[in-house]
Amino acid sequence: MTGKRRRIYLVLACAIGLGSASALTLMALSDNLVFFLSPSQLAEKAPQGGRAFRLGGLVESGSLYKQTIDGHPQAKFRVSDGAASIEVEYDGILPDLFREGQGAVALGSLRPDGKFRASEVLAKHDESYMPREVADALKKSGHWNPSAGPPPPAATWNTLPTKPGG
Amino acid sequence: MDVQPSLAPPPPPPPPLGGHGLHRFANPGRFLRLSGAVLPWLAGAGILLTALGLGWGLFGVPADYQQGDAVRILYVHVPAAQMALGGYLVLAFVSLASIIWRHPLADLAAAEIGPVGAAFTALCLGTGSIWGKPMWGTWWIWDARLTSVLILFFLYLGHVVLVRAFDDPTRGQRAGAILALIGVVNLPVIKFSVDWWNTLHQPAAITLSGAPAMHLSMLWPLLTASAGYACLFGAIVVARTRAAVLERRLQGLLLVRTEAAR
Numbered sequence: 001m002t003g004k005r006r007r008i009y010l011v012l013a014c015a016i017g018l019g020s021a022s023a024l025t026l027m028a029l030s031d032n033l034v035f036f037l038s039p040s041q042l043a044e045k046a047p048q049g050g051r052a053f054r055l056g057g058l059v060e061s062g063s064l065y066k067q068t069i070d071g072h073p074q075a076k077f078r079v080s081d082g083a084a085s086i087e088v089e090y091d092g093i094l095p096d097l098f099r100e101g102q103g104a105v106a107l108g109s110l111r112p113d114g115k116f117r118a119s120e121v122l123a124k125h126d127e128s129y130m131p132r133e134v135a136d137a138l139k140k141s142g143h144w145n146p147s148a149g150p151p152p153p154a155a156t157w158n159t160l161p162t163k164p165g166g
Numbered sequence: 167m168d169v170q171p172s173l174a175p176p177p178p179p180p181p182p183l184g185g186h187g188l189h190r191f192a193n194p195g196r197f198l199r200l201s202g203a204v205l206p207w208l209a210g211a212g213i214l215l216t217a218l219g220l221g222w223g224l225f226g227v228p229a230d231y232q233q234g235d236a237v238r239i240l241y242v243h244v245p246a247a248q249m250a251l252g253g254y255l256v257l258a259f260v261s262l263a264s265i266i267w268r269h270p271l272a273d274l275a276a277a278e279i280g281p282v283g284a285a286f287t288a289l290c291l292g293t294g295s296i297w298g299k300p301m302w303g304t305w306w307i308w309d310a311r312l313t314s315v316l317i318l319f320f321l322y323l324g325h326v327v328l329v330r331a332f333d334d335p336t337r338g339q340r341a342g343a344i345l346a347l348i349g350v351v352n353l354p355v356i357k358f359s360v361d362w363w364n365t366l367h368q369p370a371a372i373t374l375s376g377a378p379a380m381h382l383s384m385l386w387p388l389l390t391a392s393a394g395y396a397c398l399f400g401a402i403v404v405a406r407t408r409a410a411v412l413e414r415r416l417q418g419l420l421l422v423r424t425e426a427a428r
Contacts (some may be wrong), residue, residue, distance in 0.1 A: 007266045009346070022351045026362075033308045035364045056364060066374030074396035097232060105366055122303045125233075127371040129240070129380040135231035146232075162383055163230055 034153040036105050039084040046110055055088065055116055056105040056124070057081040061147045064100050079104060079116070097123035100147040124149050133162045187304060197271055201404050208404065212397030217390025219245075226298035227384050234262050239297040241388060245395035246290040252317060253283035253399060257325070258350045261343035271407070273339040274414070276346065277329045278406035283397060284322035291319060302366060310359035314352060321349040 009053060036056030037047075040041045047053045051147060056079070063078035073093055077100075078085045103124030108117045125162050130138075135151075138144040144151050152156065223241030230237035257279045262271040295305045296314070306312065329342035360369040371379040379386055 082293040131228035
């Protein structure tokens with residue numbers, strides 16, 4: 001039985017060592033593991049000299065402007081995190097989930113005039129799933145304006161009937 | 167040719183017939199009897215619930231307000247992700263039993279969990295990629311969630327290879343168990359990556375605290391599919407472990423026979 005006890009202590013010691021080592025590593029890495037910068041982080045300290053980085057935030061309501069020149073789609077919009085916002089220009093096709101009030105991540109760099117030039121735009125999905133009828137009901141009753149931001153708390157809608165009057 | 171010893175018992179490492187705790191299952195005969203009784207039910211429930219959950223999710227559920235029909239990939243993707251993580255947790259537990267208690271069945275089970283877990287992780291990564299292209303706009307992105315799940319996939323593959331890499335199976339099993347236990351560090355990283363860091367991957371819609379951010383008509387089929395995947399995973403692993411036990415027994419018999427023929 002001493003062998004078993006010794007192995008238990010060995011495993012425990014390894015677990016504590018490994019656990020704290022990885023916790024410390026993750027904490028040290030947390031700055032570098034940031035997938036995107038928000039507009040207010042950007043205002044604090046912007047990457048220098050046209051370096052490419054990712055910008056993330058909500059697409060500001062009423063800021064999306066799309067046009068097609070010679071079959072090449074172009075888009076302009078503002079990305080905001082509530083505190084700050086920045087204008088983004090992008091030439092290309094926007095993903096299906098991209099819309100005003102939805103989260104988006106853009107890869108690109110800052111131009112000298114302070115605008116963000118994106119070479120790639122990705123749409124972020126908020127973690128809410130609802131049928132169209134429910135979304136329409138929420139919009140109709142004035143509980144939610146999709147272009148203004150994420151849906152209201154889930155408890156207010158996740159049991160709504162999917163068929164009118166049903 | 168008059169070899170009778172096929173009736174002789176295989177030369178097992180003498181397992182205690184009684185035993186306490188989990189060691190009761192160290193007796194292969196008892197394990198075969200018990201698992202043989204459980205397996206049909208587990209497999210039946212797995213097939214039934216998976217078919218029900220997937221059929222319901224793919225054909226019965228209303229389309230999402232912003233994703234449209236692409237939301238249906240969720241019913242294949244999320245349960246696969248849950249089993250990728252859950253399977254690894256079981257692998258880690260089994261490895262712990264192998265290292266501390268030297269449980270003979272644990273080593274056999276660990277070798278059988280690896281490939282199944284890898285398959286579910288591959289399914290999770292593949293369906294996620296198929297969903298990501300139209301929805302996010304990219305097949306793959308190196309954000310914390312996707313990267314940590316890819317690491318999980320490599321851990322599974324590493325375990326599969328390591329366990330079978332040595333001439334002496336015990337050495338492989340020991341090395342595999344250590345790898346599996348070290349890899350546990352990755353599990354909380356996967357789970358909380360979407361909360362700790364800015365990721366492209368959305369956070370969990372279903373949490374222990376707070377209402378699920380998913381309409382109930384979409385939630386029930388998901389829970390059904392999850393239960394089905396779990397039963398299926400268990401059934402596959404139990405069936406594979408039974409096969410491994412039987413294979414070992416057969417090898418023992420053959421060994422006895424050749425010894426006797428000599």
